[in-house]
Amino acid sequence: MRLCKAFLMVALVLAATCSPGRSADLPTVRVVTVPIEGAADVYYAADHGFFRDAGLDVQVDTIAAGQNIVAAVAGGSYDAGISTTIAIALARQRGVPIRIISGATMHVSSATTDLLMVAQSSSYRRARDLNGKTVAVTGLGNVPYLATLVWLGKNGATTSTIKFVELPYPAMPAALETGRVDAAMMAEPYISTSKSFARVLANAYDAIAPRFLLGGWFSSDSWIQMHPDAARRFAEGLRKAHEWGATHPQETAEILVAHTRIAPDAIAHMVRATFGSTPDPKLIQPVLDAALAAGMLPRPVAAGDLIWNP
Numbered sequence: 133m134r135l136c137k138a139f140l141m142v143a144l145v146l147a148a149t150c151s152p153g154r155s156a157d158l159p160t161v162r163v164v165t166v167p168i169e170g171a172a173d174v175y176y177a178a179d180h181g182f183f184r185d186a187g188l189d190v191q192v193d194t195i196a197a198g199q200n201i202v203a204a205v206a207g208g209s210y211d212a213g214i215s216t217t218i219a220i221a222l223a224r225q226r227g228v229p230i231r232i233i234s235g236a237t238m239h240v241s242s243a244t245t246d247l248l249m250v251a252q253s254s255s256y257r258r259a260r261d262l263n264g265k266t267v268a269v270t271g272l273g274n275v276p277y278l279a280t281l282v283w284l285g286k287n288g289a290t291t292s293t294i295k296f297v298e299l300p301y302p303a304m305p306a307a308l309e310t311g312r313v314d315a316a317m318m319a320e321p322y323i324s325t326s327k328s329f330a331r332v333l334a335n336a337y338d339a340i341a342p343r344f345l346l347g348g349w350f351s352s353d354s355w356i357q358m359h360p361d362a363a364r365r366f367a368e369g370l371r372k373a374h375e376w377g378a379t380h381p382q383e384t385a386e387i388l389v390a391h392t393r394i395a396p397d398a399i400a401h402m403v404r405a406t407f408g409s410t411p412d413p414k415l416i417q418p419v420l421d422a423a424l425a426a427g428m429l430p431r432p433v434a435a436g437d438l439i440w441n442p
Contacts, residue, residue, distance in 0.1 A: 158189040159362050164210040166198040167392040169320065169405045170237035170245070170347065171214045175391045176384055177373035185372070186365040194391065199271070205352060206230055211359070212351045212366060216275050217416050218423050220350055221433045231356060231440040232348035234367040235408040238415070241335065241342040245320040245403050248280060248334040251308055256315065256333060259287035265314035268299040268307055273428060275337075275346055275419065276317040282422050283339035305330070320405075321398035341418040348411050348438075356440055364442045371409040378407070411439045 165171045183190040201213040269277040304316040305326045385399045413435035
C-alpha cells in the first residue's frame with residue numbers, strides 16, 4: 133500500500149510539473165518596453181493571457197530611456213523590443229541587423245494622441261508665427277520632431293530660425309505654461325491634462341500622412357532566424373491584444389494604471405492609442421520618405437526591407 137501511495141505521489145508531481153499550462157514548459161521571450169500607452173500593447177498581451185494562449189512565456193522589462201532599446205535588443209540582452217520606424221531604419225542603415233516583426237502604435241488623424249500645443253494666452257495661430265521661437269520636442273531624431281519640422285515647413289515657417297529643445301513629455305506642460313517654450317509637441321495624457329492653459333496649434337502628424345505606423349516591435353535577424361516560431365507566436369499574441377484592446381477600454385485602462393504612472397482620471401479623459409498589428413510597408417514608407425527629405429536618414433529606405441516576412 134505504501135509503495136502504491138509513493139508511486140501515486142510521484143505521478144501527481146510529474147503531472148503538475150509537466151502540464152502544458154505551466155510557463156516552465158513554454159518558450160521564453162525576453163521583451164523590453166517603455167511605460168507609455170503607445171507601448172502598452174505588450175502589457176495587454178501578457179496580462180490578459182494572449183501570449184500564453186500563443187504558447188509563449190513572455191517576460192517584460194520596462195525601462196525609462198527608450199533610445200537604449202535598439203542597442204539592448206541588438207546586443208542580445210533582450211529578444212524583442214519596441215522602437216520608432218525611423219530608429220529601426222537608421223539602425224539597419226548603420227549595419228545593425230534588426231527587423232520589425234509586428235506593428236505597434238499608429239497615427240490616425242481622427243484620433244491622434246500627439247499634437248503641437250501652444251499657450252492659450254499666446255498670439256500664435258499660424259506656422260510662421262513660430263519663426264524665431266522655441267519649440268519643445270522629445271528628441272531631435274524622432275517622429276514627433278520630424279512631424280513638427282514637416283508641418284512648419286509646409287505651412288510657411290522658416291524652420292532655420294526656430295530653436296528646437298529636447299524635453300521629456302512630463303516636463304512639457306510646465307515649460308509651456310511658464311513660457312520657457314513657445315510651443316510643444318505633446319502627447320497624451322499631457323494634452324488632456326493641459327487643456328486649462330494650452331490649446332492645439334496643429335495636428336502636425338498629418339503633415340506626414342493621415343495614417344501611418346509610428347513604431348514597431350522588432351528583433352535581431354539572428355534571433356528571428358533561430359526562433360522563427362517564437363517570433364510568429366509573439367506577433368500573434370500582439371495581434372489578439374490589439375483586437376481585444378480596441379473594444380475593452382476599461383480593462384486596458386486598469387492594465388495601464390498597473391504598469392505606468394498615468395493616473396486613472398487622466399486615462400479616462402485622454403484620447404487612447406490606436407494599434408496596428410500588420411507592419412504594412414504602405415503605412416511605413418511615408419515616414420521614411422519624410423525623414424530622408426529632412427536629412428534624418430542618409431539614404432533612401434524601402435519599408436519592405438525593414439519587415440520580417442515569416
